[in-house]
Amino acid sequence: MKAAAAATVSVAGGWAAGQDRPALPALEQKGTGGGWIDVNVTLGRWPFRRLPLDQPAALAAKLRQVGVAQAWTGAFDGIFHKDIAGANARLAEECRRHGLGLLEPFGSVNPKLPEWEADLTRCAEEHRMAGIRLHPSYHGYRLDDSALGRLLDLAGERRMIVQIVADMEDERTQHPLGRAPHADFKPFPKLLEGRPDACVVLLNWFRSVPLALAKQIARAGACLDIATVENVGGVASLAREVSTERVLFGSHAPLFYFESAVLKLKESALSAAAEAAIRGGNARRLAPLAGARAPV
Numbered sequence: 420m421k422a423a424a425a426a427t428v429s430v431a432g433g434w435a436a437g438q439d440r441p442a443l444p445a446l447e448q449k450g451t452g453g454g455w456i457d458v459n460v461t462l463g464r465w466p467f468r469r470l471p472l473d474q475p476a477a478l479a480a481k482l483r484q485v486g487v488a489q490a491w492t493g494a495f496d497g498i499f500h501k502d503i504a505g506a507n508a509r510l511a512e513e514c515r516r517h518g519l520g521l522l523e524p525f526g527s528v529n530p531k532l533p534e535w536e537a538d539l540t541r542c543a544e545e546h547r548m549a550g551i552r553l554h555p556s557y558h559g560y561r562l563d564d565s566a567l568g569r570l571l572d573l574a575g576e577r578r579m580i581v582q583i584v585a586d587m588e589d590e591r592t593q594h595p596l597g598r599a600p601h602a603d604f605k606p607f608p609k610l611l612e613g614r615p616d617a618c619v620v621l622l623n624w625f626r627s628v629p630l631a632l633a634k635q636i637a638r639a640g641a642c643l644d645i646a647t648v649e650n651v652g653g654v655a656s657l658a659r660e661v662s663t664e665r666v667l668f669g670s671h672a673p674l675f676y677f678e679s680a681v682l683k684l685k686e687s688a689l690s691a692a693a694e695a696a697i698r699g700g701n702a703r704r705l706a707p708l709a710g711a712r713a714p715v
Contacts, residue, residue: 454487457677475517492523503527535570551582553570562583608638608639623647
């Protein structure tokens with residue numbers, strides 16, 4: 420299923436037990452409470468090959484067709500372009516133009532660039548984003564870097580979600596001149612522990628993070644998406660190991676087929692309550708501001 424073929428939860432995403440986050444009024448009021456939330460979508464063109472849905476309008480139409488209520492959306496430009504502020508501005512505009520109410524922009528931040536704090540501020544204040552997306556394997560920093568800790572603190576103060584992408588492509592399909600290593604998450608639990616305000620989601624982690632380490636990261640407060648999860652019954656197994664409320668639906672579209680993630684969920688024979696939580700309920704509780712922020 421790879422690219423060829425991604426109870427009120429008071430602790431989801433790192434908020435301490437007993438600290439229930441607010442409800443998500445924007446989605447509830449629009450009647451999309453039962454729709455899918457895809458936490459792992461990306462706009463733009465992958466630089467190494469064309470993808471079937473690499474036009475924003477086509478991707479948004481596909482997501483609407485399959486019943487997605489909201490898609491947390493990053494940008495390929497945010498990985499490869501030095502002008503991250505420009506990439507984030509284009510992402511926000513494309514989401515408004517082609518997916519208003521559907522595509523929720525998650526801007527890129529590189530904590531090793533000068534004035535990265537300004538990029539975070541623009542994401543929060545200018546573009547009214549509910550979260551940001553990080554690519555440590557492409558931007559060249561370790562997951563125990565002090566700058567990353569500072570970023571988690573600032574994002575937590577703003578109640579923003581921080582998505583960390585472990586991989587974008589299977590190493591076997593990477594262009595020989597564009598190889599990115601697996602992100603090394605071994606030091607990450609220590610960095611995350613003691614930061615109860617940090618709201619972290621790991622994306623595309625399955626090939627980089629052994630299950631034992633994934634459990635440590637989940638215990639430290641992070642959630643994990645299902646886009647790269649493999650094996651028969653893989654989603655159900657993951658839910659048993661890290662708890663259902665830590666698992667989020669992510670497709671990794673358009674690099675992966677959306678239907679691949681749906682099949683992973685369906686073939687795992689989850690209970691109706693667990694399936695509903697993974698396909699959208701957990702994300703709604705994780706992000707009370709997603710969909711509720713409007714440009715000022």
